[in-house]
Amino acid sequence: MARDYASRRPGSWLAAAAAALLLAAQGIWCQKVRVEEELEAYPTESVDLRCQFIDGGGLTKLTQVSWIWExxxxxxDNIAVYHPVYGESFPNLSFKGRVAFLHNRLENPSIRISNLRMSDAGRYTCEYATYPSGNEQGTTTLIMLAKPRNSANVVTVQAGTKSVVVARCEAADGKPAATIKWLASVGxxxxxxxxxxxDGTVTVRSEYRLVPTAADNGREVTCMVDQRTQxxxxxxxxxxxxxxxxxVSIEGYDNNWYVGRSDAALLCLANANPAPTxxxxxxxxxxxxxxVVVDGNRLEVRKVDDAVNTTFICEVKNKHGASRHQITTFVSEALEDPSSAGTVAGVVIGSLLALLLVVALIAVLLTRSRRQQRRGYPSSGDSIATGSGGSNGGDYGNKARLLFSSSANNGSKNGGTGANNNGPIYTYREGCDATGTLTE
Incomplete structure (x- = not known):
């Protein structure tokens, strides 16, 4: 029937909508208790909960005000009551000594809560007892926040084939709850x-897992905690x-161990965790x-001889096991002293140079001797001078052989007759030129 009635009256639905808006507006404007909608606080701190009564016409009579905790x-639970005649009252023992009125006035009954606890979170309602309208109230929500205690630590594990927890990260006693992420280069x-x-706090824990290998030792993983209070x-x-x-591995052998060497040594290197025992x-x-002298992982050979022509074995142990490595060394004959070898080489080179010098000197002397012989003794094809006035057009050097007969001399005196049985006479001319003239 109502629907039919409304449909028969034009604009009736508009009237209904206007009435609804009017009622809503009256509800808004009739709100007489002014409070803050939401507050945030931390443990051990203090917070002020403000409340004020607004009476535009001054027709409302205030009887008392109470703060109610939900x-x-x-x-x-009532935690604070104020009456203009009877004064203040704090009936809740959990807030005793921690809550107080700031102004002691009905129109402004704001309170302060000190030394806050996480359990103090909740709704706080400022409620008035009035005449003639009855109770009026406003509610504030108190949100307690807590910064988490963050930590990260590793878990010592043994290399193996199963996935195990290798690191943990925790955000303890935080509010609201934290979120945890991991950043890692390892799988x-x-x-x-x-x-x-x-008390409303939340502890968040996260564990990082992998199949650990020796190569993972010392690698980094990073924990990242995100939370509202940070x-x-x-x-x-x-x-x-x-x-x-x-x-295990052995280093130091250079394939050059010879008899008499004094600086030979081997070094045993081990990769282990924990350190070798x-x-x-x-x-x-x-x-x-x-x-041989052993000093920890070092084996030193004071002097190489045939006794070290063997196989050396190094064995290393820790709490997880043992491993060994071996190397075979070969000893060769003694090498010459580099200083004596240098001396011998110097002597050889010097001897060769001296020999070359002697050969060169002999060659020079032989060459000069041959030249002088050719100049001093003419060959059979050359003519020989027959007199002081004779000319032969040849040079016989410093030495010339002249043949004189006594018959020639006598012939010049005795008319060219007579004979001379004397033998040939050799004479030497010093410094003669081509004409037979004597020179200085």
């Missing part, structure tokens, strides 16, 4: 769980701790040679 739905995954405390994310990096048995040197041929 920690959860359905629970209402792995994480799981997160949370636990609520009796200005920026909390970041902390930790280094993984993976334990494993030793792996023992390092042992042995020889495959039996006891270590007398010329």
């Amino acid at each position: 920690p959860v739905d359905g629970q209402r 792995g995954n994480h799981s997160t769980s949370s636990t609520s405390g009796p 200005e920026r994310p909390w970041v902390n990096s930790v280094k993984l701790s993976v334990e494993y048995p030793p792996s 023992t390092v042992t040197w042995t020889a495959a041929s039996g006891p270590l040679p007398e010329t």
Whole structure:
């Protein structure tokens, strides 16, 4: 019937809508208790809950005001009451000594709660008893915040084939709950769980897991915690701790051990976590040679001889196991002293140079001798001078052989007759030129 009536009257639905808006507006303007809608606070701090009664016409009579705490739905506890005649009252023992009125006036019954606790969170209602309108109220929601206590740590594990927890990150007793992320270059995954405390705080825990290897030891994983109370994310990096048995190698052998060498040594290197507990040197041929001295992971040969022509073995142990490595050394004959070799080389080179010098000198002397012989003794094809006035057009050098017969001389005196049985006469001319003239 109502629907039919409204449909028969034009604009009736508009009237109904206007009435609804008017009622809403009256409800808004009739709100006489002014409070803050929401506040945030931290433990051990203080907070002011403000309340003020607004009476535009001054027709409302205030009887008393109360602050009512609602920690959860359905629970209402008076924590502070003010009466203009009877004064203040604080009936809730959990707020005793922590709550106080700021102005002691009905029109402005604001309170302060000190030494806040996480359990103080909830709704706080400022409620007036008035005449003639009855009770008037306004509600403020108090949100308690807590900064989490963040931490990150590694879990020492042993290298293996199963996925295990290698690092943990925790954001304890925070409100609201924190979120945790991991940043890592190693392959792995994480799981997160949370636990609520009796005071409304939340503890968030996250575990990072992987299959650990020796190569993962010392690598970094980073935990990042984000939470409302923090200005920026909390970041902390930790280094993984993976334990494993030793792996061993030997260094120092240069394939040049010769008899008499005094600077030969071997070094046993081990990669292990934790550090090796023992390092042992042995020889495959039996006891270590007398010329060998062992100092931890170093084996030093004081003087190389045939006794070190063997196989040396280094064994390393830690709590997770043992490992060994061996190397065979070969000893060659003694090498010449570099200084004596240099001396011998110098002598050889000097002897060769001296020999070359002698050969060159002999060659020069032979050449000069041959030249002088050719100049002093003419060959059979040359003519010989027959007199002082004779001319032959040849040069016989400093030495010339002249043949004179006594018959020639006598012939010049005796008319060219007579004979001379004397033999040939050899004479030497000094400094003669081509004409037979004597020179200086």
